[in-house]
Amino acid sequence: MQRKGFLLLILSILICHDLAVAEAPVSAATIPSREASGSVTALCVNDKAGLKQLHKMDIVDTLNLSKDPLVLAYRKTKEPNKTAATTNPPACTTCLTNNLSPWNSVRSIVAWSKETLHLASPAADIKKIKKECIEASIQRTPGNTGYVCGPGNAKARAFDNAGDSAPCLDQSSVDYMHFAINEALKCFAAEFKPIDTRFILKKYNNETAFNFFLSYGGGKGLGQLTSAPTLDIGGGNAEYILKDIVNSESPACEPFKNVAKNDLKNGPPRLASSANVCAWVSPGEGLTRNLIYSLGYYVHLRDKFILPVLRRRAPALANNSGLADDFTLISYGPDGLKEAKSLMDALKVSDKSNPDKIRLELEKNNDYYQQTEQKMSELQDFLESPLPLKKPSAKTKSQMRGDTCVY
């Protein structure tokens, strides 16, 4: 058995396969709109009940055309026998395809070892968002304006994300989102204190119902980013986020490095400019960037502001109760950090406080928190049934916390 493993190892080092995906034709012009033919009821995962009559395949098409690192990383997971790095012949993630010199063989062994060790590390244990919960979230149509972004220099096309103008999202697009978000969480867990996945689910569910292509005055993309936080990360007080991703040894961070490197060098694409919309909302580069910045700013707010204040007021509560994430969620909302701090003060948060009572008060006194909870309840309704429920059932604390949506 050991000899077999050794032989497989030698074989994989000597023969590096080209892992490039067969290229799809690139359109340099505006992406034309395509409508699905035939029955779409089963096709559109964001319209399981068939009530919205969705048929526009634009977002799916642009995803299929994308060759961005995050999309390529996702496609690799779909290729048979090329995923497990521990028992199968290792996937040559850093292979130099045409150069079989001994040094490249050594580099491949080192890269494979790092990949294997990473899989065994604690950061790899971070909880993932369940796919069915993303599917439940996208049953809702959050409205506003969406953008179709083609590859290369294709011009972005705006559309009304409502009624039957909203795009159909098929299973592959949901699978991709599921992969992308969880990979980003894994990357961040390798470099920073792991984010509580349930709060990211709640946040994205509330902000955009995972409609990553949205862009309007209130914010751009999956995390509804605005200018100032992006500038803070891309050259300001939170620049360490990008640097740590670039320098990360975690394979989960690889698909995010190009964007991080580019933004460290050139600054982030100016968010307020309509010419840059795709840099924040396209399925490839846009989603990559949006994940880096939205998760990055969450970590920055939590670690540099919320936790220090909470630890001073209530050291035991700060470390054990998860309240830091509740206050971080509020600080990410429209009233910002000042709101989170004022609530901590007004609610007299201390180690004597009951965390559940604090959460009830947060819901009572903060509109954004209340809205997040309301949207979480709607997500749970859609998990029960894609059709609107005549009488929504009472939700358990576990459901509302998001426990049932992570694994």
Added chain:
Amino acid sequence: MRLLGLIVILFAFVPAHSAALKSAADFFAESKALHTKARQEKSKTKKYAQLLELKKSFDKELKLYRQSPSQDLKPQLAVSRLYYAFEPAFELTTKKEISPKECERIKLSVKATDGSGKEDGPSPESAEVLRWLDLLCD
């Protein structure tokens, strides 16, 4: 006379917070007035002194809010929000020297943590703080 004395003693023990506490609007007005005074000062120390007057006023009022038995937190939250928006400016007054670069970082942090979704400007609280930072960083 005795009755009058008794009434005086009774009122002496009536809690101070039963009088109306200063609102967020009151503090905005106070900030604007102190900012005008600070603009006329030449030295940084004297400008800081005006801001520290505002801080003293906040500290006094928030202490009363915290002691208040009122169940309605909205007025306290509005004042607190403004106070915590000012925190970076209050911290600035503890530094002897501050470089223009550091000042820009502080202003960026105020805008970034403001939370306001509006691309054309921050919230009124952060806008007021940025006015002070422009003055103190000059």
